[in-house]
Amino acid sequence: MICYLINADVYFPVYIFLSAQKGEIVGIRIKGTGRYIPEKILSNDDLEKMVDTSDEWIVTRTGIKERHIAADDETTSDMAAKAAKAALENAGITADMIDLIIVSTVTPDHAFPSTAALVQKKIGAGKCPCFDQEAACSGLLYAFNTAYGLMASPLAYKRVLVIGAEKMTSLVDWTDRSTCVLFGDAAAAFVLENDGNPETEDYYVAGEVGADGEWADILRVPAGGTAMPPSHETVDAKLHYLKMGGPKTFHMAVLSMTNACRAVLEKSGTDVQDVTWAVPHQANRRIIDAVAERLGIPEKVYLNVDRYGNTSSASIGICLDELNRSGKLKRGDLVLAASFGAGLTWAAMLIRW
Numbered sequence: 001m002i003c004y005l006i007n008a009d010v011y012f013p014v015y016i017f018l019s020a021q022k023g024e025i026v027g028i029r030i031k032g033t034g035r036y037i038p039e040k041i042l043s044n045d046d047l048e049k050m051v052d053t054s055d056e057w058i059v060t061r062t063g064i065k066e067r068h069i070a071a072d073d074e075t076t077s078d079m080a081a082k083a084a085k086a087a088l089e090n091a092g093i094t095a096d097m098i099d100l101i102i103v104s105t106v107t108p109d110h111a112f113p114s115t116a117a118l119v120q121k122k123i124g125a126g127k128c129p130c131f132d133q134e135a136a137c138s139g140l141l142y143a144f145n146t147a148y149g150l151m152a153s154p155l156a157y158k159r160v161l162v163i164g165a166e167k168m169t170s171l172v173d174w175t176d177r178s179t180c181v182l183f184g185d186a187a188a189a190f191v192l193e194n195d196g197n198p199e200t201e202d203y204y205v206a207g208e209v210g211a212d213g214e215w216a217d218i219l220r221v222p223a224g225g226t227a228m229p230p231s232h233e234t235v236d237a238k239l240h241y242l243k244m245g246g247p248k249t250f251h252m253a254v255l256s257m258t259n260a261c262r263a264v265l266e267k268s269g270t271d272v273q274d275v276t277w278a279v280p281h282q283a284n285r286r287i288i289d290a291v292a293e294r295l296g297i298p299e300k301v302y303l304n305v306d307r308y309g310n311t312s313s314a315s316i317g318i319c320l321d322e323l324n325r326s327g328k329l330k331r332g333d334l335v336l337a338a339s340f341g342a343g344l345t346w347a348a349m350l351i352r353w
């Protein structure tokens with residue numbers, strides 16, 4: 001079963017979410033990519049001055065050397081809009097040509113309106129439908145899956161903007177060394193286009209998305225929602241910051257990403273050696289190494305966790321944009337992307353570039 005939160009500004013029939021099954025040929029491809037990385041860098045050396053940690057501990061345990069931090073007045077929708085503009089330019093289209101905007105985020109500007117609606121305004125898109133989708137770090141792949149379902153459904157959206165954007169540092173307790181070293185801020189965006197040509201090969205080869213609410217407690221922000229509305233007490237107790245059972249999350253991450261990748265390869269009848277790039281969620285170098293080793297493709301793994309840390313739903317998107325813009329991806333290449341996140345959620349997707 002798939003579980004995620006949709007914050008919609010418009011009404012969507014339920015059936016469209018059930019249609020993300022590869023069936024008829026629809027010819028949807030990734031036409032453009034973009035990213036936005038905030039300017040300010042927070043290095044491990046900087047963190048040494050803030051909490052009792054060391055560059056050696058952080059690099060050995062996580063592979064992270066630095067992360068980028070959004071400015072105080074910079075919001076998730078600001079970053080998302082900048083990534084979106086880069087993707088539109090890369091695709092060679094204008095914002096008014098977009099039919100639907102989906103933003104994956106756990107750090108929306110507000111509970112409502114949706115971050116997607118704010119992005120629509122900031123990029124100057126028309127009055128297209130917009131909604132946020134929340135599946136934590138698995139969110140971008142969930143959103144790719146949702147976008148495919150909507151484009152292949154009778155609604156037949158032609159061009160969809162899919163964005164993963166996070167200001168994770170807004171959820172970080174800068175006095176908690178076990179979590180504050182892990183996260184960074186960023187956004188990535190994609191223009192998906194159904195060009196109407198039956199000869200066009202879909203980007204979506206196969207997908208696997210799942211969740212297990214039994215593990216909801218290992219990764220969460222306790223207060224701020226209906227379970228614990230904000231109060232002086234919740235602020236004093238630092239309950240608006242993210243809490244994580246690190247070792248358990250590590251274990252579940254390796255298991256769920258490996259299984260999801262294997263399921264996708266099996267569904268599509270693809271030999272893992274035919275994969276051009278493996279793009280895992282960049283949470284921790286040791287998690288990535290463990291998954292790559294189990295799949296037998298360590299040499300195909302794309303890594304940038306050292307430069308950005310964990311940017312949640314932006315992380316896989318940044319990797320794909322870097323690969324695309326550096327010319328390391330060619331049309332027809334197969335990309336195996338995989339992620340895990342709070343929920344616990346997981347997702348894997350085999351993408352044809």
Ligand code: ACO
Pocket residue numbers: 052053054057058061062106136137177178179181219244245246247248249250253283284287310312340341342
């Ligand atoms: N610097 C120095 N020491 C530290 C630090 C730090 N930054 N953080 C923790 N320690 C200490 C602990 O206090 C502990 O000390 P103790 O033994 O005296 O009690 C020791 O290091 C070991 O702590 P562990 O938590 O067991 O360390 P571990 O090897 O498991 O690494 C880590 C911790 C990096 C958090 C790891 O568990 C991990 O990566 N987990 C997965 C996290 C993740 O991927 N989260 C992503 C989800 S985010 C999302 O979905 C929105």
